[in-house]
Amino acid sequence: MSDKEQDKTANKDEQWREELDPEQYHVLREKGTERAFTGKYWDLKDDGTYHCAACGEPLFSSETKYDSGSGWPSFYAPADKDSVGELADHSHGMVRTEVVCQNCGSHLGHVFPDGPQDKTGLRYCINSASLDFKKEDSQE
Numbered sequence: 183m184s185d186k187e188q189d190k191t192a193n194k195d196e197q198w199r200e201e202l203d204p205e206q207y208h209v210l211r212e213k214g215t216e217r218a219f220t221g222k223y224w225d226l227k228d229d230g231t232y233h234c235a236a237c238g239e240p241l242f243s244s245e246t247k248y249d250s251g252s253g254w255p256s257f258y259a260p261a262d263k264d265s266v267g268e269l270a271d272h273s274h275g276m277v278r279t280e281v282v283c284q285n286c287g288s289h290l291g292h293v294f295p296d297g298p299q300d301k302t303g304l305r306y307c308i309n310s311a312s313l314d315f316k317k318e319d320s321q322e
């Protein structure tokens with residue numbers, strides 16, 4: 183990474199520290215996990231789109247949200263297959279697949295193969311803190 187690119191990343195980090203609240207920063211930028219049943223969206227059933235809380239990219243639609251019983255917002259598919267990226271995660275003695283915002287690289291959660299069988303069979307287990315919900319009728 184060049185000095186210039188390093189500066190850019192440092193500036194971006196500074197900006198995120200200012201714009202995000204401490205929990206959002208911890209989850210998005212330090213790969214934290216909110217406690218189950220404490221986030222603002224796990225039980226939300228409104229129609230709309232869930233955007234990346236760090237960069238605003240649309241990530242998940244309420245159309246694929248379902249009640250997984252986990253206490254985290256759960257989706258069986260991303261809004262667009264290119265909107266989220268997947269990375270191997272070997273932390274905490276587990277082998278998991280981390281899900282990140284493809285646009286800004288922020289941590290969102292994990293994807294597990296125990297989702298609804300009549301859909302994709304996938305469970306995108308996402309932190310509320312990583313998301314910014316926009317209601318359907320307020321999207322213009």
Ligand code: FE
Binds near residue numbers: 236284
């Ligand atoms: Fe993002």
